[in-house]
Amino acid sequence: MSFFKKIFSKDKKETLDKGLEKSKTSFFEKMSKAVAGKSKVDDDVLDNLEEVLVTSDVGVKTTLKVIERIEARVAKDKYLGTDELNKILREEIAGLLSETNTGNATEFEVPEGTKPHVIMVVGVNGVGKTTTIGKLAYQFKKQGKKVVLGAADTFRAAAIDQLQVWADRVDIPIVKQQMGSDPASVAFDALESGVNQGADVIIIDTAGRLHNKVNLMNELTKVKRVMQKVVGDAPHDVLLVLDGSTGQNAFEQAKQFTAATEVTSLAVTKLDGTAKGGVVIGISDQFQIPVKYIGVGEGIEDLQVFNKIEFVDSFFK
Numbered sequence: 001m002s003f004f005k006k007i008f009s010k011d012k013k014e015t016l017d018k019g020l021e022k023s024k025t026s027f028f029e030k031m032s033k034a035v036a037g038k039s040k041v042d043d044d045v046l047d048n049l050e051e052v053l054v055t056s057d058v059g060v061k062t063t064l065k066v067i068e069r070i071e072a073r074v075a076k077d078k079y080l081g082t083d084e085l086n087k088i089l090r091e092e093i094a095g096l097l098s099e100t101n102t103g104n105a106t107e108f109e110v111p112e113g114t115k116p117h118v119i120m121v122v123g124v125n126g127v128g129k130t131t132t133i134g135k136l137a138y139q140f141k142k143q144g145k146k147v148v149l150g151a152a153d154t155f156r157a158a159a160i161d162q163l164q165v166w167a168d169r170v171d172i173p174i175v176k177q178q179m180g181s182d183p184a185s186v187a188f189d190a191l192e193s194g195v196n197q198g199a200d201v202i203i204i205d206t207a208g209r210l211h212n213k214v215n216l217m218n219e220l221t222k223v224k225r226v227m228q229k230v231v232g233d234a235p236h237d238v239l240l241v242l243d244g245s246t247g248q249n250a251f252e253q254a255k256q257f258t259a260a261t262e263v264t265s266l267a268v269t270k271l272d273g274t275a276k277g278g279v280v281i282g283i284s285d286q287f288q289i290p291v292k293y294i295g296v297g298e299g300i301e302d303l304q305v306f307n308k309i310e311f312v313d314s315f316f317k
């Protein structure tokens, strides 16, 4: 491992540890109550643990799987001390998540052979969509890639303005039209401009109004169809951005969006400001779609590639 990589990994770990602080404090407080006065993991402790996991936003289905695994260990080991519970949780949750072949990445990367690589970003207003696009663009630019943004969230002027702010900050071109114009037309222009400029990555921001699923579906389908007139197999990635601080609501949004369009990856933001970080464990267990990125702060460097082992290590440390 190079010196640079070592430094980077340390920074990444520190940011992750700090970002998950609220979730961890809340989790460990609940855990110490759950095992108070007990030295052995018994049925009472397991009941309490179940409640801790559910109230930490891990989600009921995933919680039940974790409890089942711990029950199996209790049955096998006969005596399991409560002082070992964190370590066991860490092992069992890592084991559970490793059954899905996703969330193993350690670097921001664009697959070989798709140039331009087109990422269509979806998600409701306020979840951190624009910020995630900006941070992602910054990471790709840092790798020397040519990035172009497309402001196809034309529903609100603020969305276009905010994306412009990020384009300026990262110093990359943006393709936009007036508020209210056809999102598909903006996406078309952005792809055409990106292709002409020899872009490696084109990131398209889209509006996500959930109040009408049929409209949302139609709009996203149209944007995709029009993009394909320029780049036949676009979009290569449909990234759904979810606000981690909304806990179970993020689950609901994931369900609704995946029903409206084919989502290929997830970003879970705002994990730093919340005690609901456990939601990432449930989401990565329950959706067949990989969590690719997590937002652990407002700074430009605070979007991380999600790695389930690093995450679980940080969470249960």
Ligand SMILES: Nc1nc2c(ncn2[C@@H]2O[C@H](COP(=O)(O)OP(=O)(O)OP(=O)(O)O)[C@@H](O)[C@H]2O)c(=O)[nH]1
Residues within 6 Å of the ligand: 123, 124, 125, 126, 127, 128, 129, 130, 131, 132, 158, 159, 162, 269, 270, 271, 272, 273, 294, 295, 296, 297, 298, 302
């Ligand atoms: N603490 C924290 N704040 C974040 C993170 N990601 C985004 N935010 C903040 O969340 C707020 C909303 O982010 P935007 O990127 O504007 O959200 P959006 O989904 O694009 O919303 P609109 O532009 O309003 O449609 C901003 O204040 C961001 O700074 C994160 O990982 N951590």
